[in-house]
Amino acid sequence: MIGLISATAAGAAARDRLAAAWPDRTRVYDGPVADAVRRAFAECEQLVCFLATGAVVRLVAPLLAGKTTDPGVVCVDEAGRYAVALLGGHGGGANDLARAAGEVLGAEPVVTTATDAVGIPGLDTLGLPVEGDVAGVTRALLDGEPVALAAEVPWPLPPVPFAAEGAHTVRLTDRAVAAGEREVLLRPPSLVVGVGASRGAPVEEVLGLVEDALRDAGLSVRSVAELATVDAKVGEPGLVGAAERLGVPLVTYTAEELAAIEVPNPSDAPLAAVGTPSVAEAAALARGGELVVPKRKSERADGQPAMATCAVVRRPARGRLAVVGLGPGARDLLTPRARAELRRASVLVGLDQYVDQIRDLLRPGTRILESGLGAEEERARTAVAEARKGQAVALIGSGDAGVYAMASPALAEASDDIDVIGVPGVTAALAAAAVLGAPLGHDHVSISLSDLHTPWEVIERRVRAAAEADIVVTFYNPRSRGRDWQLPKALGILAEHRAPTTPVGVVRQASRPDESSRVTTLGELDPAWVDMMTVVTVGNTATRTIAGRMVTPRGYRWQTTAEEAR
Numbered sequence: 001m002i003g004l005i006s007a008t009a010a011g012a013a014a015r016d017r018l019a020a021a022w023p024d025r026t027r028v029y030d031g032p033v034a035d036a037v038r039r040a041f042a043e044c045e046q047l048v049c050f051l052a053t054g055a056v057v058r059l060v061a062p063l064l065a066g067k068t069t070d071p072g073v074v075c076v077d078e079a080g081r082y083a084v085a086l087l088g089g090h091g092g093g094a095n096d097l098a099r100a101a102g103e104v105l106g107a108e109p110v111v112t113t114a115t116d117a118v119g120i121p122g123l124d125t126l127g128l129p130v131e132g133d134v135a136g137v138t139r140a141l142l143d144g145e146p147v148a149l150a151a152e153v154p155w156p157l158p159p160v161p162f163a164a165e166g167a168h169t170v171r172l173t174d175r176a177v178a179a180g181e182r183e184v185l186l187r188p189p190s191l192v193v194g195v196g197a198s199r200g201a202p203v204e205e206v207l208g209l210v211e212d213a214l215r216d217a218g219l220s221v222r223s224v225a226e227l228a229t230v231d232a233k234v235g236e237p238g239l240v241g242a243a244e245r246l247g248v249p250l251v252t253y254t255a256e257e258l259a260a261i262e263v264p265n266p267s268d269a270p271l272a273a274v275g276t277p278s279v280a281e282a283a284a285l286a287r288g289g290e291l292v293v294p295k296r297k298s299e300r301a302d303g304q305p306a307m308a309t310c311a312v313v314r315r316p317a318r319g320r321l322a323v324v325g326l327g328p329g330a331r332d333l334l335t336p337r338a339r340a341e342l343r344r345a346s347v348l349v350g351l352d353q354y355v356d357q358i359r360d361l362l363r364p365g366t367r368i369l370e371s372g373l374g375a376e377e378e379r380a381r382t383a384v385a386e387a388r389k390g391q392a393v394a395l396i397g398s399g400d401a402g403v404y405a406m407a408s409p410a411l412a413e414a415s416d417d418i419d420v421i422g423v424p425g426v427t428a429a430l431a432a433a434a435v436l437g438a439p440l441g442h443d444h445v446s447i448s449l450s451d452l453h454t455p456w457e458v459i460e461r462r463v464r465a466a467a468e469a470d471i472v473v474t475f476y477n478p479r480s481r482g483r484d485w486q487l488p489k490a491l492g493i494l495a496e497h498r499a500p501t502t503p504v505g506v507v508r509q510a511s512r513p514d515e516s517s518r519v520t521t522l523g524e525l526d527p528a529w530v531d532m533m534t535v536v537t538v539g540n541t542a543t544r545t546i547a548g549r550m551v552t553p554r555g556y557r558w559q560t561t562a563e564e565a566r
């Protein structure tokens, strides 16, 4: 919950705008300001104060308890020009809150946490549990001193400008070691603990067993990603409670799935009870990995039979492949999600001209693998290979990366051992449509006129089908120096079914600085206006030009009315 506090009329107006934008996440604190701040500080995870920073500093100073528990505090000035992350930049999320509130209010976010200011992610913001000399090693990173990465387990980290060697170290490990001097430990979620339990097994017994098993194997409980079991045990209180206490999900598999997994220590008891010869080992191994602790049973002080079993597996690192559409060109048509994924990736793969489009957004330390035109298959292969090594990779494309672009060659290469995250982008047809008016108001199709990978007969058949079905058509890759007869030919086919007065929109470099466009007709279009940076949208028989804009009605009734009127 975000507490909102204001003192003046202008502050209250801005406060109300934020409350309206985030109705479920905000609570307005009225009344005397000092008291409102105190209450909000106690009750909320975050505060936005429409007050001077000085006033807020004085009010919250006596309330401060510590970096990990204090709420994040953002101040917005009277004129609404700045959203200042005052307290809890990372831990309290104030930096992100300042950016988000800034976006809603049109205020500039002011972030002073050093790592955010220089684009290096704080070691405590990588999404992994962290131990050791966080402040010291972070300072070294900021000062540009060499910090080495010791990755005992490969894991897809965001980019950090690591050096090959250094006096400071970041160790990525799931072993139960203590951080050395000038060292930070990052705990990857690399361990899966398979658990079995008889009905009524106490939480303490399950938890004690898991902790003993990890300790004896020299593994850190902070690297446990999940508990896994058979789905017959999904509501078993001992397992549910243990997962809750560890702060991890309880994942379940069917007995059938578990029975199919080969394990070193099968037994008859679970086979009779739940239908699989192994629960703990099989559930731990269900998604692959290396068995590091074979099945063991709990020990009971009262000498009664054990009620719980567990086994531990180190799962293979899952690399991350984000396929990111950059939109048609304009920076503000790049989605916030695309921006976040670009900063999340430690390896960026793409065509050099697209890399140039977003280079300034990348974090220091991002490895850039750019290549020239063509080489598509190779780019796709590189991106997938890097992800399979356990890296966080972003593969970029203009517009939407799935439209005549990299997503399909990449996913054709990818196996199910990596996570794939698709980030949609504004494709050229949509960017152009917004320039032209409303040409896509009814059924529409995109057709690429490039016969590089597709025989012309196939393209022609599709153009003909669209022509016969009276569908609005957007041509991608319409015309290049060496490929100039295809567009007139395609327009000719459409003209067999549509009047010469049918509106046609031509948009070049949509959303880029040298954007140009015109609305013309099927009869008057001059192919010389068209090049490879252009899309051409041909209306259907109901499309009209109204006030210079291309409009395709939602249905055909307008047309009838127009004809009746004539």
Ligand code: SAH
Binding pocket: 328, 329, 397, 398, 399, 400, 401, 402, 403, 404, 405, 426, 427, 428, 429, 431, 432, 475, 476, 477, 478, 507, 508, 509, 510, 511, 512, 531, 532, 533, 534, 535
């Ligand atoms: N993935 C891209 C399309 C790649 S095919 C997308 O979703 O937009 C390349 C073709 O897209 C170009 O030949 C051109 O026809 C079209 N195109 C891409 N960006 C464009 C822009 N900003 N303005 C006009 N056409 C564009």
